[in-house]
Amino acid sequence: xxxxxxxxxxxxxxVLALGLLLVGCGRNMAEQPKVGTLQPSPFFADGSxxxxxxxxxxxxxxxxxxxxxxxxxxxxxxxxxxxxxLSYELLLRGQERYDIFCAMCHGYTGEGDxxxxxxxxxxxxxxxxxxxLDASVGYYFSAMTNGFGRMYSYASRIPPEDRWxxxxxxxxxxxxxxxxxxxxxxxxxxxLELGDSEGSLPR
Ligand code: HEC
Numbered sequence: 001x002x003x004x005x006x007x008x009x010x011x012x013x014x015v016l017a018l019g020l021l022l023v024g025c026g027r028n029m030a031e032q033p034k035v036g037t038l039q040p041s042p043f044f045a046d047g048s049x050x051x052x053x054x055x056x057x058x059x060x061x062x063x064x065x066x067x068x069x070x071x072x073x074x075x076x077x078x079x080x081x082x083x084x085x086l087s088y089e090l091l092l093r094g095q096e097r098y099d100i101f102c103a104m105c106h107g108y109t110g111e112g113d114x115x116x117x118x119x120x121x122x123x124x125x126x127x128x129x130x131x132x133l134d135a136s137v138g139y140y141f142s143a144m145t146n147g148f149g150r151m152y153s154y155a156s157r158i159p160p161e162d163r164w165x166x167x168x169x170x171x172x173x174x175x176x177x178x179x180x181x182x183x184x185x186x187x188x189x190x191x192l193e194l195g196d197s198e199g200s201l202p203r
Pocket of ligand 1: 121139
């Protein structure tokens with residue numbers, strides 16, 4: 001054998017060994033025994049694969065510290081006041097989120113005439129009817145959090161601070177739909193009359 005074929009043979013052995021090693025990996029990692037979400041398991045005495053929280057576990061989410069923020073309710077029922085600070089930015093955020101998550105059914109003015117409804121989805125009540133005008137900000141938060149009849153819950157899609165922003169925006173939207181020019185503060189009225197609805201509004 002020449003020196004060259006020796007080197008080739010060594011390469012061949014190395015490649016074969018590597019191949020064997022890789023084959024040895026198999027699919028054991030992918031196929032190891034495990035319990036899927038909510039599957040039963042004979043391993044635990046209660047037959048459930050899901051384990052209950054340990055006693056005394058405290059949620060580190062904000063709701064663990066402030067249940068009103070998380071549920072929209074206190075001991076007296078649904079809250080009538082926002083548990084976070086109301087600001088112009090919060091309403092803008094609420095408007096943006098409402099337009100993304102709610103307007104396709106509830107409509108941009110809350111009338112319940114969004115595009116999905118016009119295409120045949122059951123029509124929700126108008127936010128501008130007396131019962132819903134009187135409904136508290138906590139009511140809107142709760143409907144989003146828990147779902148309402150045929151409307152599914154938004155708890156997993158919209159974080160609580162955004163649900164509050166939307167609830168606050170819906171209350172503002174209701175005001176806007178039932179307002180007269182007398183409700184507009186004098187300093188902003190002039191801007192509105194001039195058709196300048198953006199530039200001169202106080203922030
Ligand atoms: C896919 C369409 C759809 C979307 C999107 C939707 N809703 Fe609804 N919503 C409905 C329908 C339909 C009902 C009435 C359900 C029923 O009565 O069974 C409803 C009911 C409600 C109610 C209760 C009204 C009442 O009569 O007391 C509130 C409040 C509400 N929705 C708020 C929201 C908010 C806020 C959003 C956005 C985060 C949203 N919804 C997104 C369809 C929708």
